[in-house]
Amino acid sequence: MSSSACSPEPLPEQLAGQSWRLIEDEAAPGAWNMAVDDALLEAARRNETAPTLRLYAWSRPTLSLGRHQDPCDGIDHDYRKTAGVDLVRRPTGGRAVLHDREVTYSIILPAALGRGVGVGDVYCTLSRALLAGLEEVFGIRCSVSGVRTDSSGTPDTQNRMSMPANCFATAAGGDGVLPAGKLVGSAQARRAGAVLQHGSVLLEVREELWSGVFGAAGLEVPLAALIQPLPAPESVRAALRRGLERGVGARLLPDQLAGGERAEAERLLADRYGVGCLD
Amino acid sequence: MNHPKELRYSATDEWVRVEGDRATIGITDYAQHELGDVVYLDLPEVGRHVKADDLFGTVESVKAVADLISPLTGAVVEANEALTDAPEEINRDPYGGAWMLVLKLDDPSEVEALMTAEQYEQFRLQS
Numbered sequence: 001m002s003s004s005a006c007s008p009e010p011l012p013e014q015l016a017g018q019s020w021r022l023i024e025d026e027a028a029p030g031a032w033n034m035a036v037d038d039a040l041l042e043a044a045r046r047n048e049t050a051p052t053l054r055l056y057a058w059s060r061p062t063l064s065l066g067r068h069q070d071p072c073d074g075i076d077h078d079y080r081k082t083a084g085v086d087l088v089r090r091p092t093g094g095r096a097v098l099h100d101r102e103v104t105y106s107i108i109l110p111a112a113l114g115r116g117v118g119v120g121d122v123y124c125t126l127s128r129a130l131l132a133g134l135e136e137v138f139g140i141r142c143s144v145s146g147v148r149t150d151s152s153g154t155p156d157t158q159n160r161m162s163m164p165a166n167c168f169a170t171a172a173g174g175d176g177v178l179p180a181g182k183l184v185g186s187a188q189a190r191r192a193g194a195v196l197q198h199g200s201v202l203l204e205v206r207e208e209l210w211s212g213v214f215g216a217a218g219l220e221v222p223l224a225a226l227i228q229p230l231p232a233p234e235s236v237r238a239a240l241r242r243g244l245e246r247g248v249g250a251r252l253l254p255d256q257l258a259g260g261e262r263a264e265a266e267r268l269l270a271d272r273y274g275v276g277c278l279d
Numbered sequence: 280m281n282h283p284k285e286l287r288y289s290a291t292d293e294w295v296r297v298e299g300d301r302a303t304i305g306i307t308d309y310a311q312h313e314l315g316d317v318v319y320l321d322l323p324e325v326g327r328h329v330k331a332d333d334l335f336g337t338v339e340s341v342k343a344v345a346d347l348i349s350p351l352t353g354a355v356v357e358a359n360e361a362l363t364d365a366p367e368e369i370n371r372d373p374y375g376g377a378w379m380l381v382l383k384l385d386d387p388s389e390v391e392a393l394m395t396a397e398q399y400e401q402f403r404l405q406s
Contacts, residue, residue, distance in 0.1 A: 067337065067344040068319045093344035115290075116403065118313040119343040173315075173342040188343035190314075191334075192291040 011117045011125045015248040018113075021052040022241070022252040030062035030088035030099070031273040032265070036257065037106045037196055038091045038272070039264035044110040044194035049261075052108040053244055053252060055237045058099045062086040063213060066094040066167075066187065074165030079212040088273060092198045094187035095167040098213055101204040101222070103236040105130070107197045107244075115193025122195055123174030125248060127186060130199065131176045133243020134183075137235065140226055142176035142183055166210075168202075169218030176201075181221035201236055280403070281308045283374055287390055288399035289350035294374060297390050302351050305378045306338065309403055311369050314340040320366040322358045322379055329355065329382070331389060336379065338369065351389050353382035 025036075033056055043049040063085050065071055071087070075096060080087065085098070107126055114122065124144060131142045164170060167185045171177045174197070176184030186199040202222035211217050224230045244250040257265070282288065287295045292310035296303040311317065319339035329335045329349040336347040358380045362368055369377040384390075394402060 068321065068339050091344075093339045094342055116313075119315055119340065123342070186342075190343055190345040192346065192348050 011113075011121055012248055014113050014117075015051065015125070015250065017249050018051055018251065020244070020250045020252050021050050021255040023052060023054040023255055023257065024237070025054065025056040027057040027059040029059050030064060030086050031269055033058065033104075034064070034088050034090055035265040035269040035273045036261075037108070037198070038268050039257075039261045040106070040108045041091060041189060041191050041194055041196040042264055043258075043261055044108045044114075044196070045191045047110045047112050049108065049110055051110065051113060051250070052106075053241065053250070054106045054108070055240065056104050056106070057233070058104070060084065060086050061098070061100045061209070062088055064088050064090045064097050064099060066090060066096065067092060067189065069096060069165070074214065076213060076215060083209055083212060085209070085213060090187065090198060092187035092189040092196060094172070094185075095163060095169075096165050096214075097167045097185055097200050098210055099200060100206060100209060101202070103201045103203065103233050103240070105199045105201075105240055107195070107199075109195040111191075111193035114190070114195040117195075119188055119190070120173060122188065122197065123186065126197055127174045127176065127184070127199070129247020130240050130243040131184065132247050133239040133241070134176070134201070134236075136242060136246070137239035138223070138227055138231065140178070140183070140223070142178055145171040145173060145175040145177045164214070164218065166214040166218045168220045169214070169216075171219065178221060178226075180225075181219035183221050183223070183226070201240070203230060203233065203236070280312070281374070282396045282399055284396045286374070286396060287350075287393035288396065288402075289348065289393055290402065291348040291350070293348065293350045295350055295390065295393060297387065300384045300387050301356070302353065302382045302384055302390070303378050304350065304380055304382065305373055306347065306369065307399075308373050310345075311373045311377075314338065314343060314345055316341050317366045317369040320363045320369065320379075322360075322363060323355050325355050325358055327355045329353065338366070347379070349382075350393055351382055351384055352386065353384040355380050356383045357381035
């Protein structure tokens with residue numbers, strides 16, 4: 001597992017002292033969670049939202065696929081359905097995440113802030129801040145896994161296409177990794193400069209469920225394997241908030257979806273993320 | 280960074296080459312560099328009508344997916360299917376082999392609203 005020093009350039013200065021929206025949601029179905037994040041990204045594309053940290057949970061275990069991931073490759077759907085795991089597609093890239101016992105975040109940056117800032121720099125800035133929060137509160141020192149931003153080499157498309165289906169089976173850019181494996185998975189979507197970054201902090205891993213869905217265990221290392229007693233989800237949320245406050249100077253102001261954002265999420269739920277689209 | 284003088288550019292980092300009422304579109308060298316290694320490309324079907332500022336496809340790198348925004352309004356008359364099979368060409372040759380689609384423009388004068396190479400370079404320096 002490799003890691004690299006990251007040296008983001010303009011983003012920390014642009015974010016310093018910004019007022020952020022803090023949206024803390026209760027558990028909801030996967031399709032609604034993704035529709036809300038997509039609606040927030042669309043608002044960010046139009047510069048109609050401040051930077052936003054959304055913390056949320058899943059009402060049922062849910063497998064989220066990357067935006068272009070083949071749903072039939074490397075996933076046992078018979079097992080998944082029998083085990084009661086829902087299926088949804090994320091607006092972000094990357095590989096599949098099994099959302100079971102975790103704390104989930106999304107960060108949305110408006111186009112005015114994200115435009116001109118590369119994928120790697122966004123990961124370095126945001127992931128490093130969030131991981132610093134986990135270190136400060138729980139004493140767990142993760143590093144941000146490397147991001148290739150230099151495209152001078154020849155990309156190996158074939159290798160990528162044959163990557164494991166499980167996001168937590170490999171470490172890629174922006175993930176939170178330890179020598180023992182991977183605690184935080186992350187993925188991004190960009191829309192005309194606006195940024196949506198997803199992340200999952202594993203609390204516990206039900207090995208039978210993960211192995212059943214993916215056919216084999218990955219590199220998952222949940223908090224439960226690192227500290228006891230296992231922190232409550234609210235403590236993990238607090239650590240992530242702390243990380244953003246200290247790491248990028250965010251002033252987090254509690255908020256909720258605006259009326260227009262909720263209407264857009266309901267439209268996207270019906271058109272793009274509705275139940276039955278993938279099953 | 281390389282921005283050919285004969286092309287026009289959008290604020291969302293697409294380039295346009297106009298010949299009569301046809302416009303060839305791709306993403307800029309800056310955009311491909313920002314994304315990193317491209318591994319997937321999704322383009323619209325020939326015949327679809329797109330409006331300026333509409334999403335017309337997506338491009339995915341190893342850890343991020345980016346929406347492609349049409350800088351102009353028109354009907355898709357060609358899409359580079361070979362590029363969807365070899366999306367890494369976007370990193371190698373963004374202004375050549377990595378053209379994405381050709382639009383038959385509804386209103387060729389729309390092009391005048393796009394940036395020149397010099398203006399795009401200034402825009403990139405300021406953003």
